[in-house]
Amino acid sequence: MLDDIDDGARVGVWTTIGIITLLLFGLIGGLALRQLHKSAAPAPAAAVATDDALIDGPLSGELAGTLFFAVGSAELPAEAAAEIAKAQAAATAAAGKKLVLSGFHDASGDPAKNAELAKNRAKAVRAALVAGGIDAARIGLRKPESTTGDGTADQARRVEIRLVD
Missing domain, CATH: 1.20.5 (Single alpha-helices involved in coiled-coils or other helix-helix interfaces)
Known part of the structure; x- marks a missing residue:
């Protein structure tokens, strides 16, 4: 051509x-x-809130709130707003302290699935606290813990919010 x-x-x-x-x-x-x-590029601040590093330590600190979940669910219960507000008020009053969320599960069934469900429940509580204005850097997730079976079934499906130094 x-x-x-x-x-x-x-x-x-x-x-x-x-x-x-x-x-x-x-x-x-x-x-x-x-x-x-x-x-x-550095991760935006919202991405820091999804840090899933788990704290492995003793259960300590002042109890700021407890949320009880439905069987097999990680969705916040209808009455969660009151407990979240109580925890937010405690966190605001104690600005120098951090919040540690502890998810619990019972010993029945698959331990890995139960631990993951307890972790997801704690993450749902964390998301609600962050949405309410608590800095995500002040919130830690504690390693999920199995209850010993000496409490009610509700006690096995709870997330505790604690203020720690």
């Missing part, structure tokens, strides 16, 4: 192909740099 045209036209065709190639490489390179910049 290029054999049939003169040298001037051939240079024009190759110049056009070169310019189009450079534009495509520039566009692809720009998109790659933008993606790298997005992945290297």
Whole structure:
């Protein structure tokens, strides 16, 4: 095809192909740099609230609230607003203290599933506290704990909110 045209036209065709190639490489390179910049950016404050690191320590601190959940559910119960408000007031009054959320489960059934459910319940309480204005950095999740079976069934499905130093 290029054999049939003169040298001037051939240079024009190759110049056009070169310019189009450079534009495509520039566009692809720009998109790659933008993606790298997005992945290297620090996490926003809301992402910090989803930190699932678990505290493994003794149950201590002043009890600021207790929420009881339905069987097999991590959804906040209807009466949760009062306990959340009570815990928020206690946290506001004790600005130097942190909140530790402890999820409990019973010993029946699959221990791994029960522990995950207790953790999800604590995360639901954390989300409600953060939505109510408590700084997520002040809230920690304690490792889920199995109840010993000496309390009521409700006691096995609870999340305790404690103020700790």
